[in-house]
Amino acid sequence: MGLKTLEKITAALTSRPAELEQLRKQGKKIVGWLAYNIPEEIIYALGLIPIRVGQGGDGRLVEVGARHISTKNCVFVRQVLGQFAEKTDPYIKQLDLVAIDATCIQLYRLEELINFYFDYKTVVLGVPRNFATKEGHEYFRKEVEHFTKKLELFAGVSLEQSKLQEAINIYDGIREAIKTLYSYQSKDNAPLSWRDVSAVINAGYNLDRLRYLELLQELIKEVEEKTSEPQENQAIEARVFLSGSLIPPGDTKLIDIIEQLGGRIVGDDLWSGLNFFLNLEIKEPTPFGVADAYLDRIPHASLPYLDLPTDGRLANLKHQIQQFNADGVIYHTLRYCDAFTFKAGETKDVLKNVPFLEIHTEYSGSDFEAIRTRVEAFVEMIKNKKEIAELV
Amino acid sequence: MPNSKLFKYPEEIKDKFISTKGLKFKNGTTVSSAEIWEFMTEEAPRRFPYAFDANANNIGRFSDDVHFLSGIKRAYLTLTFKDRLLKEHAAGTPTVLVQGGQAMDAYYAAGAIPVRPGLVMQWAQSMEEGLNLRQSETRGINILESGRRKISIDACNQISAHAAIDNKVVPIDLIAPFLCLRCSDMAFLVETHRNREHDIPRYMVDYPVDHENKPWAAEYIEVELKELITKIAALSGRKITDEVIFDEIRLENRGRKIANEIAELWWNAENPPINSTDFFAIAFLANDFLGDPVASVDLLEQSKQEIEERVKNNVKGYGVPDDAKRLYICGSCVGPNAHHAETAGAVFVGRDDNWSCISVLVEEEGNPYLNIAKSMLEYPYEQRTEKRAEWTAEQVRRSRASGVIFMYQWGCNYQSGVARMISDIIREKTGVPTTFVEVGELGRSEATEQSTNRVEAFIEMV
Numbered sequence: 008m009g010l011k012t013l014e015k016i017t018a019a020l021t022s023r024p025a026e027l028e029q030l031r032k033q034g035k036k037i038v039g040w041l042a043y044n045i046p047e048e049i050i051y052a053l054g055l056i057p058i059r060v061g062q063g064g065d066g067r068l069v070e071v072g073a074r075h076i077s078t079k080n081c082v083f084v085r086q087v088l089g090q091f092a093e094k095t096d097p098y099i100k101q102l103d104l105v106a107i108d109a110t111c112i113q114l115y116r117l118e119e120l121i122n123f124y125f126d127y128k129t130v131v132l133g134v135p136r137n138f139a140t141k142e143g144h145e146y147f148r149k150e151v152e153h154f155t156k157k158l159e160l161f162a163g164v165s166l167e168q169s170k171l172q173e174a175i176n177i178y179d180g181i182r183e184a185i186k187t188l189y190s191y192q193s194k195d196n197a198p199l200s201w202r203d204v205s206a207v208i209n210a211g212y213n214l215d216r217l218r219y220l221e222l223l224q225e226l227i228k229e230v231e232e233k234t235s236e237p238q239e240n241q242a243i244e245a246r247v248f249l250s251g252s253l254i255p256p257g258d259t260k261l262i263d264i265i266e267q268l269g270g271r272i273v274g275d276d277l278w279s280g281l282n283f284f285l286n287l288e289i290k291e292p293t294p295f296g297v298a299d300a301y302l303d304r305i306p307h308a309s310l311p312y313l314d315l316p317t318d319g320r321l322a323n324l325k326h327q328i329q330q331f332n333a334d335g336v337i338y339h340t341l342r343y344c345d346a347f348t349f350k351a352g353e354t355k356d357v358l359k360n361v362p363f364l365e366i367h368t369e370y371s372g373s374d375f376e377a378i379r380t381r382v383e384a385f386v387e388m389i390k391n392k393k394e395i396a397e398l399v
Numbered sequence: 400m401p402n403s404k405l406f407k408y409p410e411e412i413k414d415k416f417i418s419t420k421g422l423k424f425k426n427g428t429t430v431s432s433a434e435i436w437e438f439m440t441e442e443a444p445r446r447f448p449y450a451f452d453a454n455a456n457n458i459g460r461f462s463d464d465v466h467f468l469s470g471i472k473r474a475y476l477t478l479t480f481k482d483r484l485l486k487e488h489a490a491g492t493p494t495v496l497v498q499g500g501q502a503m504d505a506y507y508a509a510g511a512i513p514v515r516p517g518l519v520m521q522w523a524q525s526m527e528e529g530l531n532l533r534q535s536e537t538r539g540i541n542i543l544e545s546g547r548r549k550i551s552i553d554a555c556n557q558i559s560a561h562a563a564i565d566n567k568v569v570p571i572d573l574i575a576p577f578l579c580l581r582c583s584d585m586a587f588l589v590e591t592h593r594n595r596e597h598d599i600p601r602y603m604v605d606y607p608v609d610h611e612n613k614p615w616a617a618e619y620i621e622v623e624l625k626e627l628i629t630k631i632a633a634l635s636g637r638k639i640t641d642e643v644i645f646d647e648i649r650l651e652n653r654g655r656k657i658a659n660e661i662a663e664l665w666w667n668a669e670n671p672p673i674n675s676t677d678f679f680a681i682a683f684l685a686n687d688f689l690g691d692p693v694a695s696v697d698l699l700e701q702s703k704q705e706i707e708e709r710v711k712n713n714v715k716g717y718g719v720p721d722d723a724k725r726l727y728i729c730g731s732c733v734g735p736n737a738h739h740a741e742t743a744g745a746v747f748v749g750r751d752d753n754w755s756c757i758s759v760l761v762e763e764e765g766n767p768y769l770n771i772a773k774s775m776l777e778y779p780y781e782q783r784t785e786k787r788a789e790w791t792a793e794q795v796r797r798s799r800a801s802g803v804i805f806m807y808q809w810g811c812n813y814q815s816g817v818a819r820m821i822s823d824i825i826r827e828k829t830g831v832p833t834t835f836v837e838v839g840e841l842g843r844s845e846a847t848e849q850s851t852n853r854v855e856a857f858i859e860m861v
């Protein structure tokens with residue numbers, strides 16, 4: 008389906024680096040952020056420009072990064088370090104500050120390295136690993152308050168409640184819109200593909216948030232007008248759900264393979280995908296309110312949780328698989344991403360009869376054929392099962 | 400090859416040894432030196448032949464300096480670890496899996512025996528007796544591989560400890576480590592136990608990053624420590640008061656102070672009074688206390704006296720080469736082979752991992768939970784990397800090191816992540832050459848050439 012708004016989003020993205028350059032000339036400051044629990048609302052409310060940085064899929068940059076870290080660090084961390092080392096990325100070279108939260112300690116290590124080797128100003132937000140406890144909440148409240156104070160100093164303004172509320176409203180709108188875009192995937196004839204949605208999400212991390220919200224609303228309107236047209240019936244499809252380590256912009260290896268082999272990605276619980284937008288309800292426009300909301304959402308796998316039956320991450324995974332009517336799960340783990348890798352067997356156990364395939368990979372292309380063979384067998388198996396079920 | 404020769408304590412030192420003081424234990428008993436001698440020369444070689452394998456590749460090999468008599472007692476504490484733990488466990492003392500390199504005060508105070516992953520692995524290996532070095536290593540590797548098969552090939556060797564617990568090779572009653580900043584695998588490995596049949600209770604004491612000038616960081620740990628101690632006390636049945644905790648803090652502080660005094664003596668001596676193996680093994684007592692803080696502190700005191708005597712008489716530890724190149728060792732859970740290093744002309748002068756927690760005393764008045772929390776937050780090893788490196792550089796200067804080796808294990812994401820940065824900072828601050836080495840063969844005495852060669856090449860270069 009040719010969607011005009013998608014073209015608009017692409018155009019906005021193309022002109023964004025130059026736009027940022029202008030804004031910086033006018034005195035605006037850019038805060039690049041990495042990790043999983045940075046409260047963007049606060050950055051935005053202080054008049055700073057938040058940009059989520061970090062790409063994947065580039066073996067050469069991984070090599071560059073590995074000169075400062077080791078090959079035993081997750082490949083995403085290595086590549087991002089490579090990006091900071093080279094400073095050719097149009098966003099990274101324009102950052103005035105880098106904010107990183109310590110959900111994943113490998114990213115915390117990355118912060119130390121970019122600060123030490125590449126002279127970036129950084130700010131760290133501590134995240135409690137006992138996140139479900141009262142004391143964990145207390146700690147995080149103070150951390151977010153402290154983080155806010157540091158940003159206030161950097162921005163030269165104080166956080167105003169009304170500004171924070173405005174930011175929360177914009178971000179709530181973005182979250183709702185992304186959920187709507189995802190909801191189309193549960194249909195047999197989705198008006199736009201998972202890959203399209205993923206591209207829209209990635210674009211959003213760089214665009215002005217208010218403009219982005221407008222574009223999302225326009226996109227939804229356009230999609231809904233078009234979906235009222237009747238769609239023809241489609242052949243049996245293998246509806247694949249993606250889980251595991253993040254798949255950042257630029258890392259298309261697994262997605263390409265799945266799609267080339269006739270699989271259709273219908274949903275995910277990735278932190279580069281849907282999870283980021285779920286269950287975040289800021290009840291009060293204060294740093295404490297923001298802290299509570301962030302800590303109470305679906306936990307990232309980097310935060311260990313010791314009781315299996317009440318694990319919110321797994322509950323969400325099961326729920327999303329059902330929501331998207333998925334036939335099987337491809338669990339993507341990056342090498343040395345222990346947070347997700349160590350849980351692969353357990354996730355398979357928990358999902359019981361849901362077909363499950365773990366792909367443990369890096370950004371090099373050397374495992375392309377091996378992954379292809381395994382995904383091919385997986386997609387075939389799902390299709391066969393569905394065919395048999397239809398016959399019965 | 401391993402198992403070629405077995406090491407024996409020579410008869411001619413027996414009289415001198417048995418005339419020394421025995422070791423006092425926390426249950427009030429004393430084991431005489433004669434009993435220790437009997438155990439180390441008769442019973443232990445029969446039950447644990449691997450420990451006496453004289454092959455230079457045997458990383459756990461005892462010190463050749465048989466005239467340093469405290470060294471023999473130190474080996475006794477290692478080889479009786481299994482018996483002591485099993486006996487206490489049978490009598491109701493809970494055993495707790497903990498993180499290495501952290502203060503053990505809270506665990507002992509609550510009436511438990513804390514066991515770090517490295518010691519769980521040793522304990523698991525020793526559960527089958529009569530094994531030679533190769534058999535013992537094979538047993539260890541089988542446990543390790545069973546863990547990796549279940550969880551991930553990306554896990555570091557710590558997974559052996561979790562596999563040994565899962566497979567009920569050793570009885571652990573609670574899994575409750577400090578998370579700290581050194582270790583990438585602990586938190587996720589603790590989490591794996593939630594999907595096991597055994598259902599051993601679990602808890603973690605979190606360690607906040609970037610905690611400087613943040614009182615809420617210590618308050619967070621304080622609450623967690625209360626929770627930890629309550630959980631352990633429920634298992635041990637011990638009634639916990641502040642005074643009970645302070646008694647333990649005072650005892651362990653004493654151990655830490657003596658270890659620091661020993662380090663100063665060693666560093667300032669004209670000739671290193673004890674060799675690398677003994678130096679590290681004795682200092683380690685104040686970091687781990689090997690299941691019995693009373694015995695460990697007693698041995699630290701005896702060691703210090705012996706070392707003082709040696710320094711006074713300008714005695715050089717056996718095995719320390721003349722004009723030894725002085726190496727400071729960085730990194731967790733793994734280190735170079737001391738025998739190889741000494742043969743190549745070097746001696747080890749310090750180790751950031753163990754020294755980190757020894758260097759910080761816990762305050763002995765006020766709120767014991769908060770005091771322990773504050774001391775944890777002060778560990779140099781768990782600071783931001785730049786600060787940790789600056790402290791290490793200071794250690795390098797004080798110990799007059801002429802080279803620094805940073806070692807990390809395969810699968811250790813955090814130490815590997817900072818190895819280069821720490822090495823760079825130390826080199827810049829001290830002018831001392833540094834290198835870093837990844838070790839993949841921990842737990843084996845065969846096929847160790849790669850890391851051995853790198854260490855030897857570095858020693859030559861220094």
Ligand code: SF4
Binds near residue numbers: 082111346
């Ligand atoms: S969570 Fe995993 S993929 Fe994400 S930065 Fe950490 S180690 Fe890398």
Ligand code: SF4
Binds near residue numbers: 556812
């Ligand atoms: S090697 Fe690293 S990851 Fe493994 S136990 Fe030691 S500190 Fe933890």
